[in-house]
Amino acid sequence: MAKKDNIPNDEVKNAAELDDAVVTQDAAVDADLPQESAAEAKPSAGQKIKDWFVSLWDKIKSAFVSERKNEQLALPRELVEKIPPEMLLTDVKLTKKEKVVRFLRSQSGWLFVLPAVLLMCIFTFYPIINAFVSAFKENYNATTHRFDGWGFENFKRVIMSDTGTGGASFVQCLVNTLVFTLVSVPLSTLLALLISVALNSIKPLQKAYQTVLFLPYLTNSLAMGAVFATFFTIIGTSRHVDTYGIVNIMLGWFGVEPIDWVGIGSPTWELGAITIPWAKYVVAIVYEVWSGLPFKILILFSALQSVNKQYYDAAKIDGASRSTVLWKVTAPLISPMISYLLVTGIMGGMKQYSAIVGLFGDQMGFNYDMGTMVGYIYSYIENGKTGYAFAGSVLLFIVIMIITLINTQISKKRVTY
Amino acid sequence: MKISIEHLTKAFPSRNKKGDPVIAVNDMTIEIPSGKLVGLLGPSGCGKSTTLFMLSGLENPTAGRIMFDDEDVTTLAPERRGIGLVFQNYALYPHMTVEQNIMFPLTNMRVPKEEAKARALDAARLVQIEDLMARKPSELSGGQQQRVAIARALVKMPNVLLLDEPLSNLDARLRLQTREEIKRIQRETGITTVFVTHDQEEAMSICDIMVVMKLGIVQQIGEPQHIYDDPNNLFVANFLGTPPINVFKGKAEGGNVYIGSQAVMKKVKVPVKKLHEAEDGTVTEETTNEIISDQELYVGIRPEGFIYDEKGVLTLNVDHIEVMGRDKSVVCEHESSTKPTVRCILDSDVALPDSDKFSFNLKPNKVFLFNAETEERIL
Numbered sequence: 039m040a041k042k043d044n045i046p047n048d049e050v051k052n053a054a055e056l057d058d059a060v061v062t063q064d065a066a067v068d069a070d071l072p073q074e075s076a077a078e079a080k081p082s083a084g085q086k087i088k089d090w091f092v093s094l095w096d097k098i099k100s101a102f103v104s105e106r107k108n109e110q111l112a113l114p115r116e117l118v119e120k121i122p123p124e125m126l127l128t129d130v131k132l133t134k135k136e137k138v139v140r141f142l143r144s145q146s147g148w149l150f151v152l153p154a155v156l157l158m159c160i161f162t163f164y165p166i167i168n169a170f171v172s173a174f175k176e177n178y179n180a181t182t183h184r185f186d187g188w189g190f191e192n193f194k195r196v197i198m199s200d201t202g203t204g205g206a207s208f209v210q211c212l213v214n215t216l217v218f219t220l221v222s223v224p225l226s227t228l229l230a231l232l233i234s235v236a237l238n239s240i241k242p243l244q245k246a247y248q249t250v251l252f253l254p255y256l257t258n259s260l261a262m263g264a265v266f267a268t269f270f271t272i273i274g275t276s277r278h279v280d281t282y283g284i285v286n287i288m289l290g291w292f293g294v295e296p297i298d299w300v301g302i303g304s305p306t307w308e309l310g311a312i313t314i315p316w317a318k319y320v321v322a323i324v325y326e327v328w329s330g331l332p333f334k335i336l337i338l339f340s341a342l343q344s345v346n347k348q349y350y351d352a353a354k355i356d357g358a359s360r361s362t363v364l365w366k367v368t369a370p371l372i373s374p375m376i377s378y379l380l381v382t383g384i385m386g387g388m389k390q391y392s393a394i395v396g397l398f399g400d401q402m403g404f405n406y407d408m409g410t411m412v413g414y415i416y417s418y419i420e421n422g423k424t425g426y427a428f429a430g431s432v433l434l435f436i437v438i439m440i441i442t443l444i445n446t447q448i449s450k451k452r453v454t455y
Numbered sequence: 456m457k458i459s460i461e462h463l464t465k466a467f468p469s470r471n472k473k474g475d476p477v478i479a480v481n482d483m484t485i486e487i488p489s490g491k492l493v494g495l496l497g498p499s500g501c502g503k504s505t506t507l508f509m510l511s512g513l514e515n516p517t518a519g520r521i522m523f524d525d526e527d528v529t530t531l532a533p534e535r536r537g538i539g540l541v542f543q544n545y546a547l548y549p550h551m552t553v554e555q556n557i558m559f560p561l562t563n564m565r566v567p568k569e570e571a572k573a574r575a576l577d578a579a580r581l582v583q584i585e586d587l588m589a590r591k592p593s594e595l596s597g598g599q600q601q602r603v604a605i606a607r608a609l610v611k612m613p614n615v616l617l618l619d620e621p622l623s624n625l626d627a628r629l630r631l632q633t634r635e636e637i638k639r640i641q642r643e644t645g646i647t648t649v650f651v652t653h654d655q656e657e658a659m660s661i662c663d664i665m666v667v668m669k670l671g672i673v674q675q676i677g678e679p680q681h682i683y684d685d686p687n688n689l690f691v692a693n694f695l696g697t698p699p700i701n702v703f704k705g706k707a708e709g710g711n712v713y714i715g716s717q718a719v720m721k722k723v724k725v726p727v728k729k730l731h732e733a734e735d736g737t738v739t740e741e742t743t744n745e746i747i748s749d750q751e752l753y754v755g756i757r758p759e760g761f762i763y764d765e766k767g768v769l770t771l772n773v774d775h776i777e778v779m780g781r782d783k784s785v786v787c788e789h790e791s792s793t794k795p796t797v798r799c800i801l802d803s804d805v806a807l808p809d810s811d812k813f814s815f816n817l818k819p820n821k822v823f824l825f826n827a828e829t830e831e832r833i834l
């Protein structure tokens with residue numbers, strides 16, 4: 039924007055100069071120029087990185103400083119010559135004072151968001167920053183606020199599972215969380231899509247079904263988890279069984295031996311440093327899929343209802359089969375909603391805690407073998423080793439960020455608005 | 456492919472349980488010869504789309520029969536009828552490119568990809584959109600979208616092409632251009648086409664056969680010019696022609712037809728149908744021309760049916776004159792007219808005096824008489 043100030047304020051003398059100003063105000067355009075001169079040559083990696091930062095800076099800037107849209111556009115020279123200068127709707131000709139007034143006006147929106155921003159600063163930004171900073175304090179004591187120094191010691195120990203006995207293992211918790219989330223969220227979204235398509239195609243009792251399907255959403259997840267656990271449980275001791283849970287009874291009809299789904303004797307696979315308690319995984323995933331359904335059905339069903347019926351008529355004429363209609367017409371038409379559900383579902387899944395506690399107790403299974411990332415963090419808050427909790431939450435933040443970035447990249451390609 | 460529609464009827468249940476059903480299409484019987492372009496014409500809500508949807512199979516008829524050639528398709532599923540349908544608002548899949556849109560029916564028919572691509576390109580060439588294949592529908596103009604929709608309907612080489620008001624979203628010039636194009640495509644492909652419109656000019660200009668509908672009932676079927684020259688009733692006469700026909704309240708008295716106090720037609724003979732019973736008992740219908748009986752009438756006069764004459768039979772109060780190059784249009788008033796103005800179209804070289812009252816003679820074939828109650832044509 040430096041160049042802009044050099045332009046005489048009262049009058050733009052010739053259009054060429056104005057054109058120049060319009061072109062060069064934009065730093066990004068500036069940075070592109072060398073590339074243009076050597077159109078064939080590939081931009082170097084350094085250049086690419088620089089461009090990336092420049093455009094990022096522009097984006098940030100434009101988020102804070104709202105400018106007229108067309109100021110960013112470099113009009114072709116012939117066009118600029120034809121239009122009288124006073125009719126060019128750019129800010130070039132404004133006096134300093136006008137600029138200041140305009141700037142202040144354009145920023146008046148801040149006044150309205152100020153209360154919210156203040157509260158967020160206190161309750162959101164401060165804790166986040168504090169957690170980030172504290173993660174680097176070694177041997178931090180939460181009561182005395184004393185620590186030995188700065189460094190990566192917490193992270194090192196968290197990742198190496200070198201946190202002393204009794205706590206959860208970070209790698210175990212990370213694997214658990216990733217598996218729960220990446221299996222259950224797509225699965226429940228898919229199921230929700232199928233159910234809402236079915237729901238959309240029936241006429242009688244549609245509202246009633248919708249209500250029933252939505253009921254689980256109103257129930258507390260801790261309570262639901264506990265109830266779920268009884269479905270899978272075996273009551274009694276390993277030597278003397280009183281009753282099998284309903285799942286084992288039903289499996290028994292098909293000749294499947296009872297499995298200890300949630301208890302101490304639950305079967306596992308050992309994979310190097312981590313154990314995969316697969317039976318418990320099944321329970322957790324079934325639970326997550328089921329409890330994720332109501333909200334997803336609600337969203338997808340209303341998305342389906344807003345799809346113009348004519349697309350289905352057209353597909354019928356075009357001879358599309360039911361599955362073609364679902365995957366080639368319906369799903370793409372509501373893809374923004376599907377993507378929203380996947381993104382928020384995965385973010386939520388990565389923060390799963392209470393349902394696992396409901397299912398497997400506050401030790402999250404046997405010695406945290408079903409622990410989640412959030413469970414991991416809590417476990418170290420509980421036993422006073424807050425440094426590990428801080429480090430764990432920073433790592434969780436990074437993991438969620440990476441997954442979300444991947445998500446947005448994918449949805450950019452696959453989602454049509 | 457020949458289409459025969461017999462007693463086709465569609466009733467929609469009314470919203471409140473006790474009310475009468477809405478009869479959208481009422482006992483329609485028409486025969487559409489193979490390879491013709493047929494226009495369904497009528498005001499909004501007269502059941503044109505419903506008819507088309509029943510032809511396509513998207514709506515089930517309440518009664519009646521639809522035959523494609525000799526095959527009864529009344530209850531056949533849409534995809535098995537071999538039809539192409541262009542929707543009123545095109546219904547292009549927004550997430551697919553133009554090419555994918557056009558190829559969609561073919562992929563559903565499991566046509567191999569290479570062949571499907573080639574056929575899509577052919578269809579696109581036919582409607583001249585081959586340059587737009589990589590775009591999404593939202594990046595096209597209304598006319599281009601419409602052509603994509605036509606290409607999608609044509610690509611599977613349908614036996615019947617159905618178009619539901621395909622031009623209603625276009626601007627006047629594009630509409631003119633596209634309707635020529637539809638005519639061209641129809642001629643080139645020779646596909647039996649049914650075309651829905653509420654624009655009579657559009658229908659007149661491109662249809663081989665026109666079906667005029669009102670409130671679900673077919674009023675008249677025939678070639679456009681024939682319907683224009685020989686309308687069955689007041690509605691049809693009113694609906695066709697721009698500017699519309701002038702209608703006067705009149706009466707027949709002693710064989711003469713009067714508008715106001717002026718006798719515009721003298722010794723009028725009208726065809727009268729009579730049942731004639733022969734001696735052997737067979738009944739035949741005979742039409743004889745008889746002097747018109749005394750009755751109330753509507754007199755319809757086409758705008759081009761006026762001849763300026765100082766001693767003319769009908770005198771009108773002139774409001775103003777519009778000169779439009781080829782011809783001029785005299786806008787008049789008359790107390791018996793059912794419309795606020797009466798329009799007379801004259802050749803531009805007819806010299807008109809500066810006066811506020813003009814008299815006209817009438818061209819006999821441009822004057823129609825209608826029964827005042829039934830609105831049926833008498834002459």
Ligand SMILES: Nc1ncnc2c1ncn2[C@@H]1O[C@H](COP(=O)(O)OP(=O)(O)OP(=O)(O)O)[C@@H](O)[C@H]1O
Pocket residue numbers: 467468477478479497498499500501502503504505506653
């Ligand atoms: N699903 C329906 N339920 C009840 N009534 C309907 C339904 N669809 C159409 N109708 C009624 O049937 C009649 C004919 O409708 P149709 O859509 O065929 O009209 P149209 O001639 O295509 O009109 P337009 O030129 O406005 O498209 C209308 O009176 C309409 O209200």
Ligand SMILES: [Mg+2]
Pocket residue numbers: 503504505543619620
């Ligand atoms: Mg319609």
